[in-house]
């Protein structure tokens with residue numbers, strides 16, 4: 045085996061200009077891109093073209109925390125040259141143990157900015173543009189510019205948002221509108237890497253049940269028999285705040301708020317003879333910070349970047365590649381030895397995000413809602429006889445519950461043009477179908 | 489780059505796809521709530537009210553128990569659902585001050601599926617059934633109002649009397665309650 049490898053290794057054309065230190069720096073990466081391996085599809089570009097292609101790839105990294113630091117470093121060291129990063133958080137002292145792109149002097153600064161600067165200094169020729177803010181600040185026109193998106197997030201909500209945005213961007217007439225999403229996640233010794241090819245593979249929403257909500261302690265335990273310092277903090281968070289600071293919206297980034305909770309929790313802990321409540325524990329519990337382990341982050345980030353590299357170069361089959369057995373999910377557990385399992389998570393037909401594409405229908409704006417509903421009942425492919433119908437901002441007609449039926453009934457005798465404008469999307473549910481329907485109404 | 493576009497696309501194409509400027513879409517949370525609402529079985533003892541009918545994520549559920557210790561009372565619960573539903577459970581609070589072992593004086597409710605046992609596969613109907621059950625079987629072993637729980641445990645008849653007194657707008661153990669009898 046070894047000789048064979050040596051043999052094929054020797055047949056690889058040596059990239060030109062090896063005397064050049066910059067070329068020598070990337071020598072081994074280029075072996076991969078210059079050598080046609082067994083998995084390389086015929087149409088894949090190789091050699092200098094492939095290197096250039098990789099360098100032109102625009103990658104967005106979402107999150108510059110534990111996973112994000114690793115991801116940025118790996119992407120830059122893998123030959124990606126045009127990287128963007130989004131994160132809204134600032135650096136906290138407790139991040140320093142594993143978020144290795146940050147130093148003591150960076151505490152309080154934006155993660156995205158510091159991480160971008162560090163990696164750019166370290167890896168010559170890489171450009172990393174940082175955006176310090178929420179992913180929700182940006183719209184389709186922003187996400188459209190990227191070829192690949194790599195997520196290292198700790199929030200289910202943010203994942204669901206970017207997933208819905210990317211699925212929504214898919215335009216079946218434009219291949220460029222399909223943005224592969226590589227999503228990494230870790231929790232303690234466990235983690236997963238999944239690749240979502242919007243509209244091809246299962247999306248994040250299809251897999252929602254996998255995200256086990258965090259283990260919560262019963263409210264009555266918090267209220268009457270706290271046993272652990274965390275119980276006292278949760279009590280301060282859920283019960284004391286509501287009672288004593290009604291109307292004040294808790295901001296988990298506000299030190300005054302955390303201090304208040306910390307003091308409440310400490311007092312309660314003392315009453316129950318519990319020790320161990322600290323300021324940073326308070327912050328951790330309230331912000332729902334999942335204990336992160338540096339090596340789990342490193343393993344998952346490496347796997348994410350491996351997938352991103354394969355997607356970008358087509359040198360080897362990636363997760364989510366529809367032609368290759370459709371594996372799209374890799375779970376990893378380091379709890380007991382090492383265990384990984386790679387499988388295909390099936391797309392859900394009734395997924396509210398990727399299971400339904402809006403169908404465009406032309407209607408007369410002068411038509412009454414009542415008549416539009418008759419039209420739905422007569423549609424050949426789905427006869428919606430008891431439709432409940434809404435837009436994003438408006439309940440147009442609800443069959444149930446009774447109070448909502450009553451409140452929306454008057455809309456039945458309104459014209460469509462009074463209720464919405466041409467191009468608006470409506471979602472329709474009907475008890476006869478487990479899936480919902482979306483229609484974009486275009487006025488004739 | 490992975491050749492996405494050359495790969496076989498099974499979905500319907502072109503004529504069905506939407507185009508033009510994108511409009512706001514009904515969110516996954518809204519769709520799910522819409523579905524859950526259509527499957528509610530409220531019976532004769534419960535009804536919903538929507539302060540803003542366009543916003544289905546916030547509503548009030550009124551329960552009028554027709555049996556058990558709370559018979560004849562009228563209790564309403566605020567349901568606040570966020571965009572992370574059904575990953576996050578709905579937030580439910582009782583609007584009236586109530587003497588109940590599993591509901592505190594602020595209206596917090598101790599119901600397992602609202603917190604530790606919530607799963608995205610559960611629906612709003614499961615929550616409503618759970619609330620209804622709290623009125624039929626107040627549970628002294630999961631106390632949120634400790635005094636009420638002790639009371640129920642030590643003297644069931646006395647507890648019953650206190651529940652009636654509280655519902656009538658009287659005071660129990662120095663705490664005054666509002667009248668919730670119909």
Ligand SMILES: [Zn+2]
Pocket residue numbers: 246247248249250251392395396397398399
């Ligand atoms: Zn989906």
